[in-house]
Amino acid sequence: MKQYRATLDFLLQHWLRLDELFSRERFADHSQDTVTSVLDTCERLARDKFAPFNRLADTEEPHFDGERVHLPQATHEAARAYAASGLLAAAQPYEVGGMQLPFTVQLAANGFFKQASIAISAYGMLTSANANLLMAHGTPRQREVFAKNEFAGRWFGTMCLSEPQAGSSLSDITTRAVPDGDAFEADPLGPRYRLTGNKMWISAGEHEITENIVHLVLAKIPGPDGRLPPGTRGISLFIVPKRLVDAEGRLTGERNDVALAGLNHKLGYRGTTNTLLNFGEGWHLPQGAAGAIGYRVGAPGQGLRCMFHMMNEARIGVGWGAVMLGCAGFEASLDYARHRTQGRPVGPAGKDPATPPVPLIAHADIKRMLLAQKAYAEGGVALAVYCARLVDEQHTGTPEAAEEARLLLEVLTPIAKSWPSEWCLEANSLAIQVHGGYGYTRDFPVEQHWRDNRLNMIHEGTHGIQALDLLGRKVVMDGGAGLKLLAAKVSETAQRAGHVEGLAEYGNTLAAALQRVGAATKSAWATGVPEDALANATPYLQAFGHLVLAWLWLDVALAACAAVPLPEPRRQGTLSAMRYFFDHELPKIDAWLRPVAARNTLARDMRDEWF
Numbered sequence: 001m002k003q004y005r006a007t008l009d010f011l012l013q014h015w016l017r018l019d020e021l022f023s024r025e026r027f028a029d030h031s032q033d034t035v036t037s038v039l040d041t042c043e044r045l046a047r048d049k050f051a052p053f054n055r056l057a058d059t060e061e062p063h064f065d066g067e068r069v070h071l072p073q074a075t076h077e078a079a080r081a082y083a084a085s086g087l088l089a090a091a092q093p094y095e096v097g098g099m100q101l102p103f104t105v106q107l108a109a110n111g112f113f114k115q116a117s118i119a120i121s122a123y124g125m126l127t128s129a130n131a132n133l134l135m136a137h138g139t140p141r142q143r144e145v146f147a148k149n150e151f152a153g154r155w156f157g158t159m160c161l162s163e164p165q166a167g168s169s170l171s172d173i174t175t176r177a178v179p180d181g182d183a184f185e186a187d188p189l190g191p192r193y194r195l196t197g198n199k200m201w202i203s204a205g206e207h208e209i210t211e212n213i214v215h216l217v218l219a220k221i222p223g224p225d226g227r228l229p230p231g232t233r234g235i236s237l238f239i240v241p242k243r244l245v246d247a248e249g250r251l252t253g254e255r256n257d258v259a260l261a262g263l264n265h266k267l268g269y270r271g272t273t274n275t276l277l278n279f280g281e282g283w284h285l286p287q288g289a290a291g292a293i294g295y296r297v298g299a300p301g302q303g304l305r306c307m308f309h310m311m312n313e314a315r316i317g318v319g320w321g322a323v324m325l326g327c328a329g330f331e332a333s334l335d336y337a338r339h340r341t342q343g344r345p346v347g348p349a350g351k352d353p354a355t356p357p358v359p360l361i362a363h364a365d366i367k368r369m370l371l372a373q374k375a376y377a378e379g380g381v382a383l384a385v386y387c388a389r390l391v392d393e394q395h396t397g398t399p400e401a402a403e404e405a406r407l408l409l410e411v412l413t414p415i416a417k418s419w420p421s422e423w424c425l426e427a428n429s430l431a432i433q434v435h436g437g438y439g440y441t442r443d444f445p446v447e448q449h450w451r452d453n454r455l456n457m458i459h460e461g462t463h464g465i466q467a468l469d470l471l472g473r474k475v476v477m478d479g480g481a482g483l484k485l486l487a488a489k490v491s492e493t494a495q496r497a498g499h500v501e502g503l504a505e506y507g508n509t510l511a512a513a514l515q516r517v518g519a520a521t522k523s524a525w526a527t528g529v530p531e532d533a534l535a536n537a538t539p540y541l542q543a544f545g546h547l548v549l550a551w552l553w554l555d556v557a558l559a560a561c562a563a564v565p566l567p568e569p570r571r572q573g574t575l576s577a578m579r580y581f582f583d584h585e586l587p588k589i590d591a592w593l594r595p596v597a598a599r600n601t602l603a604r605d606m607r608d609e610w611f
Contacts, residue, residue: 001043001112003331004324007378008039008108008385010570015382015559016389021102024396026093035105038090042109045085049078050116057119057271058448062207064263069206069273078120079209082113083153088128092135096143097151103395104388107320111381114324118452119271123156123204125317130157130216133310134239137298141188145249146214146239155212159310160199160240160277168465170304171232175199175219175279177294187295188247194291195219195240196280198261205275206242206260211251213242215258216310217279217294218303229301237303238294240279257282257292268451312409315417315460316387322456323380326424329431329449330373336444337361337370337434360434369434373427375553375577375585380420382552387416404485411474411482412548414466419545421456422463428453467537470544472530475521483521490514490551497554500561502575506554506582510547513586516593517547523597535604536596543592550586553578 012018018035021027053074060072082088090106092098113121131150134142149155166172175197183192195217199205206213217240220228228234244254257280264274280291298306341357349355360366390412393405428450432439439446457463475483490510497507524533524540560566560574595602 001047001115001331003334004111004115004327004381005039005043006570007381008111010560010563010566010574011382011385011556012104012108014563014566015556016104016385018102018104018389021104021392021396026100026396027102030101034101038099038101038105038109039112041085042087042112045081046112046116049074049081050113050120053078053120054117054271055442055445055448057117059270061265061270062263062273064206064260068208069260069263071207071209071271071273075120075271076209078117079123079156080153082121082124088124088131088153089151092132092151096135096148102388103391104385107316107388108385111320111324111327114321115328117271118321118325119269121321122269122272123207123209125321126159126204126314127153127155127157129310129313129317130159130214132313133216133306134297136309137237137306138239139190141247142190142239142295142297145189145245145247146241149212149249150214154210155214155241156204156207156210157214158202158204158216159307159314160202160205160215160217161307161311162201163198164200164276168461170218170235171230173197173218173220173235174228175217176228177219177221177236177238177296178291180291180293189245190239190295190297193219193221193238193294193296194280195238195294196291199277199279201264202275202277203269203272205273205277206263207273211243212245215240215242215277216297216307218307219294221300232304233301235303236300237297237306239297240292240294244293257290266455268448268453268455311460312413315413315466316384318456318459319380319417319420320384322420322424322453323377323384325449325453325456326373326377326380326420326427329428329446330370330377332444332446332449333373333431333434333439334361334370336438337366342436366434369430371576371580372584373430374573375581376420376423376427378577379549379553379581380424382556383412383416383419383549386552387412407478407482407485408489410477411470411486414470414474414541415545415548417460418457418463418466418541419549421453421459422542422545423549425450425453425457463538463541467541468534471521471524471537471540472534475544476525483518486548487514487518490547493551493555493558496558500558503554503557503561506557506578509582509586510550510554513547513550513589516589517543520593520597524599527599531604532599536600539592540596543589543596546585546589546592550581553581 019032022031056072057075062069062071089098090101091103094100127150131147134147150157163173177193177195180192180194217238218235220234221236222228242258244252244256259278261276261278282290337360340360342360344355390405390409394402431446435444435446438444494507494511497503557575557578560571
């Protein structure tokens with residue numbers, strides 16, 4: 001965690017100028033001392049309660065005995081310690097039990113837990129996102145009963161979207177919600193329904209860590225003819241607690257009609273329960289009627305709009321988890337390379353058997369792999385904290401600045417999720433390679449980092465879904481306003497670099513890359529036919545992501561050159577990682593953009609029988 005902490009301190013203080021937030025009314029009680037104290041506490045808690053049990057959570061997978069799901073006691077203790085720290089509500093206002101910290105600080109602090117054990121930390125991430133959605137879209141009573149109890153750590157939360165037959169195609173979900181008779185309008189917790197259906201791949205869907213679990217469930221309300229409305233516009237959102245509660249948040253003693261149908265056993269994230277849940281199949285019959293009791297959030301048919309509040313936060317959270325696994329692998333392989341001796345130097349001295357072996361880090365190819373990991377992992381840190389800073393700007397900036405932050409976040413969210421999921425996974429692969437054969441064994445942690453990270457390419461929308469979102473929606477929305485704004489930011493960094501010795505050539509390279517991405521975007525949409533543009537959406541996503549990371553690395557390098565008290569190793573390390581990205585990574589965008597600009601039809605034209 002030492003490497004991550006040093007990177008974090010530099011980015012927050014010298015690049016993002018986080019102290020400027022403390023002049024705003026919402027954050028006026030805080031200072032840099034607050035940030036240091038919070039980060040110190042979280043680093044210590046993650047090191048003591050999470051990191052020592054990461055392997056245990058991986059090897060002692062959750063198991064179901066027919067009545068209860070069992071997890072290692074260390075998972076219970078870590079999750080409860082996290083809840084007791086107050087971090088679930090760190091960015092929330094005081095009146096709901098929060099610390100009123102900048103979201104940037106909350107995200108940075110959570111990085112320690114994700115690096116220490118991504119699987120154990122998932123329970124808190126989901127709970128915080130669940131409660132944040134209810135604070136934005138729930139009724140006052142729903143916020144009081146459900147969100148506050150989640151922020152306090154008394155209950156944990158989930159998001160229930162996918163279904164076995166539908167997967168990521170939410171328009172095809174079939175979970176039904178019907179008004180619950182006389183209780184429909186009488187329940188103070190909101191319009192009351194009975195839900196029936198099945199949800200698949202639900203992380204943290206069943207456990208005994210907390211006394212209750214708050215499920216946020218997407219379902220459709222049948223029309224007068226009993227049919228479910230078609231498409232996503234017919235989807236509504238419901239709070240479905242595992243155990244029923246009264247209007248004051250007290251458990252009634254009754255179990256809701258939500259049952260665990262089975263556990264999924266995944267390649268990674270083994271310490272997080274992953275479940276198939278049945279709603280309203282009569283396993284539990286609250287108050288003598290079939291169907292799980294649920295309370296509608298927001299208006300009918302607006303469920304997906306509400307859920308996107310949680311999904312977008314979760315997407316950034318998934319990307320952040322990928323970043324921290326990349327950081328974990330980088331730190332482990334850096335330490336290994338410094339201490340493991342193997343081989344001799346190239347040249348005459350290396351041919352002398354009497355010459356002692358050198359540390360792995362003395363070899364150029366090892367340094368290449370470490371430098372790549374540094375560029376991916378620390379670039380991912382910059383991407384995530386920049387997005388978090390935009391969240392703070394959106395909530396506390398001037399109206400103009402808030403709107404600008406909103407547009408930038410719209411465009412960057414698919415990148416914040418997908419880019420780290422691909423390239424920090426590559427960092428984990430390189431970490432294994434640095435370890436050689438040992439990296440493939442369970443004697444070292446890097447094989448688990450890779451397994452855990454492989455899931456993040458699928459979590460909260462696959463690469464293909466993020467690509468369709470970026471090219472199909474985000475870069476063309478509002479007449480391309482978000483894309484134009486991002487392009488202006490990139491151009492401004494390139495221009496500033498032109499006035500700094502040693503960085504001018506990189507500014508020119510960045511400007512040229514921006515021009516090529518812009519030209520490919522126009523060419524992709526030249527016919528106005530979505531099928532023409534979107535057939536090559538994934539290579540577009542890859543090129544766009546690399547452009548964004550090159551921009552951030554150059555911007556960070558400018559901050560490193562301007563920061564007077566910065567230690568020289570930090571400055572040189574930052575500049576070296578930036579140069580690596582420009583020299584080895586940014587040139588890849590030309591190959592990705594070629595089919596995009598040509599509107600290549602190969603993938604569309606390929607037929608089933610040809611495979």
